[in-house]
Amino acid sequence: MITVEEIKKKVADGKEEALQCLVEAIQSPSPTGSELPMALTMKKWLDKLDIQVDTYEYEKDRPNFIAKWKGSQEGKTFLFNGHMDVFPATETEDPSYNAWSGEIKDGFVYGRGTSDMKGGDCAALMAVKFLKEMGFDPKGSIVLNYVSDEESGGEHGILSLLKDNLIQADFGISMEPSSKDHHTTDLMIGHGGVYPCQVIVYGDGGHAAKPIKAGDKDNKYGGEDAIKKAMKAVAALNKLADEVIAKKPVTEYGQSHMAVTKINAGIAVNNYPRRAEICIDRRYMPNETPESVDAEIIAALEEVKKTDPTFEYEFHNHYEPDTPVFVNDENSEIVKAIDASCEAVCGRKPKHFTKVGGCDVAYIKKAIGGDYPWFGPGTDEIACADEKVSIENYLNCIMVYMATLVQMMG
Numbered sequence: 052m053i054t055v056e057e058i059k060k061k062v063a064d065g066k067e068e069a070l071q072c073l074v075e076a077i078q079s080p081s082p083t084g085s086e087l088p089m090a091l092t093m094k095k096w097l098d099k100l101d102i103q104v105d106t107y108e109y110e111k112d113r114p115n116f117i118a119k120w121k122g123s124q125e126g127k128t129f130l131f132n133g134h135m136d137v138f139p140a141t142e143t144e145d146p147s148y149n150a151w152s153g154e155i156k157d158g159f160v161y162g163r164g165t166s167d168m169k170g171g172d173c174a175a176l177m178a179v180k181f182l183k184e185m186g187f188d189p190k191g192s193i194v195l196n197y198v199s200d201e202e203s204g205g206e207h208g209i210l211s212l213l214k215d216n217l218i219q220a221d222f223g224i225s226m227e228p229s230s231k232d233h234h235t236t237d238l239m240i241g242h243g244g245v246y247p248c249q250v251i252v253y254g255d256g257g258h259a260a261k262p263i264k265a266g267d268k269d270n271k272y273g274g275e276d277a278i279k280k281a282m283k284a285v286a287a288l289n290k291l292a293d294e295v296i297a298k299k300p301v302t303e304y305g306q307s308h309m310a311v312t313k314i315n316a317g318i319a320v321n322n323y324p325r326r327a328e329i330c331i332d333r334r335y336m337p338n339e340t341p342e343s344v345d346a347e348i349i350a351a352l353e354e355v356k357k358t359d360p361t362f363e364y365e366f367h368n369h370y371e372p373d374t375p376v377f378v379n380d381e382n383s384e385i386v387k388a389i390d391a392s393c394e395a396v397c398g399r400k401p402k403h404f405t406k407v408g409g410c411d412v413a414y415i416k417k418a419i420g421g422d423y424p425w426f427g428p429g430t431d432e433i434a435c436a437d438e439k440v441s442i443e444n445y446l447n448c449i450m451v452y453m454a455t456l457v458q459m460m461g
Contacts, residue, residue: 052457052461053182053185053187053453053457053461055392055395055396055450055454057185058181058396058450058453058454058457059396059450061181061184061185061453062181062446062449062450062453065177065181066446068177069173069174069177069445069446069449070155070160070442070445072096072173072176072177073153073160073165073169073170073173073440073445074153074155074160075092075096075153076089076092076093076153076164076169076172076173077151077152077153077160077161077162077163077164077165077169078151078152078153078162079091079092079151080150080151080163081135081136081137081164082136082137082138082139082140083136083137083138083139083199083200083201083202083203084113084136084200084203085112086112086113086114086135086136086199086200087112087113087114089135089136089137089164089169090113090114090116090135090197090199093116093135093172093176093197094106094114094116096173096176096180097116097118097176097195099180100118100120100176100179100180100183101183102118102119102120102121102179102183103118103119103121104116104117104118105117105118105119105217107211107212107215107217109206109207109208109211110199110200110207113199113200113207113208114199115196115197115198115199115207115208115209115211115212116195116196116197116198117194117195117196117212117217117218118194118195118196118197119192119193119194120179120183120189120192120193120194120195121189121191121192122188122189122190122191122192122193122460123188124188124190124191125190125191126189126190126191126192126460127190127191127192127221127222127459127460128191128192128193128194128219128220128221129189129191129192129193129194129220129221129222129223129456129459129460130194130196130218130220130222130223130224130415130421130423131175131179131193131194131195131196131223131224131226131452132196132198132209132223132224132225132226132411132412132415132423133168133171133172133175133196133197133198133225133226133227134168134172134197134198134199134200134201134202134208134411135169135172135197135198135199136199136200136201136202136203137163137164137167137169137202137434138163138167138202138433138434140163146436146437147436147437148161148162148437149162150162150163150438151163155442158441158442158443159233159439159440159441159442160439160440160442160445161437161438161439162438162439163434163438164438165429165438165439165440166228166428166429166430166431166432166433166438166439166440167227167228167429167433167434167438168226168227168228168427168429170226170228170427170428170429170440170444170445170448171225171226171227171228171427171428171429171448172197172226173445174226174427174428174445174448174449174452175195175224175226175452176195177449178449178450178452178453178456179193179195179456181449181453182453182456182457187456187457187461189456189460189461190460190461191460193456193460194220194223196212196218198212198411201410201411204371204372205372205411205414206372208411209411209414209415210372210414213414213415213418213419218415218418218419219419220415220419220421220423221421222383222384222385222421222422222423222459223385223412223421223423224385224389224423224424224425224426224427224452224455225410225411225412225423225424225425225426225427226425226426226427226428226448227239227410227425227427228425228427228428228429228430228431228433228440229401229404229425229426229427230427230428230429230430230444231402231430232430233430233439233440233441233443233444234441234443234444235397235399235401235444236393236397236401236426236427236428236444236447236448236451237401237402237403237404237426238386238389238390238393238401238402238403238404238424238425238426239403239404239405239406239424239425239426240378240379240381240386240403240404240405240424240425241304241337241376241377241378241379241405242304242374242376242377242405242406242407242408242409242410242413243302243304243305243307243334243335243336243337243376243405243406243407244334244335244336244339244341244373244374244375244376244377244409244413245332245333245334245373245374245408245409246332246333246334246335246341246344246368246373246374247330247331247332247333247369247371247373248330248331248333248344248345248348248366248367248368249328249329249330249331249366249367250284250288250328250329250331250348250352250364250365250366250367251326251327251328251329251364251365251367252277252280252281252284252326252327252329252362252363252364253272253277253280253325253326253327253363253364254272254275254276254277254278254279254280254281254323254324254325254326254327255267255269255270255271255272255273255274255275255276255323255325256276256277256322256323256324256325256326257269257322257323258321258322258323259320259321259322259323260321263275263276263323271361272361272362272363273359273361275361276323276324276325277316277323277324277325277326277327278316278317278324278327280327280359280362280363281314281316281327281329283355283359283362284329284352284355284362284364285311285314285329287351287352287354287355288309288311288329288331288348288351288352289311290351291309291347291348291351292308292309292310292311295307295308295309295347296308299336299339300338302336302337302338303405304336304337304376304405304406304407305334305336305405305406305407306334306336307334307335307336307339308333308334309331309332309333309334310331310332311329311330311331312330312331312332313328313329313330314327314328314329314330315327315328315330316328331348333348334407335376336376337376337378341368341373345366345368348366349366352364352366374409374410374413374414375413375414375416375417376413377409377410377412377413377416379416379422379423379424380422381403383422384422384459385422385423385424385455385459386403386422386424388455388458388459389401389424389426389451389455391454391458392451392454392455392458393426393451395454396447396450396451396454397447397451401426410425412425426448426451427448428440428441428444428445428447428448429444
């Protein structure tokens, strides 16, 4: 059995190689939709592992990788899941360091995606590389899954892989950033759900050269255009949003909340719009379901109909990919293994926490089951000027991943 001391020595000896992997990843720009440079870099490093690497593209030049290290004995499958795309760097950020520099200074590596989540991507890859070099033979399979399109919902990444039944695992780790500071890494065990909805309302349209009047034979919506109808709907939805905050209990996963975030209407300045689209962002907790959220929104819109019989609407749920509620068992084998490995490597057990956000492993858990907590280098200071990850944090995560694999797959 490989010991923690042997793991620490291996990572210390391989520090420069581990940093080179991360620097090359940072220097490979990969804003969502343009992941190819990062994908080529990751493929180069995956090929060094001498394991099976399968590539899947659901949109040109946006690869997804499933790399499998199969041991000599049958057993369970351990999954590392990470994304290669990053939030775009903008001209307004005024960074001290170029977003794609990968510069190393004062114990940190700088660049877009260091925290979210190229640090985690590279840490998992290096953990596998180092264990392979140490002669570790897993009982079962270890899978490195790197996807495109996470920041935009996963249609061309994890959702398509799951639809094609290409992701199979019993448990694993999301390498998303879970550090509260730049020195200690904690364990994210769950998050609330993200539920985008859309309401379409209709009104009387026409040329703005003359007023719309109620009672005109061509006007069936009470002489009101779609914007006026939308204003009624938005008022009802905002009232519901206030009620959600006031009445829903605050949970360990956060506070349920809802907001109207986008309105589209009209085709020209001199036309009354016949149609308006209202977009809603609803965050829900484990004590709610998408069905209960739907019922609340529809009830609010039906109240508008009671006061305006000409009010017509369509309600569309799942009009964009939604992120399901994500709850991991704190007593699961993988959580206990990470706790023990972190204590052995870092001298402390990670604190368990929850959050409101979302990630790809929520889709994985919903589709195939298993537990996939977040444990990765980097903090919530992401998608910002001078995004960075500490070298200490990065190397510690490599060691914790290695120790966890030895414990669960040895």
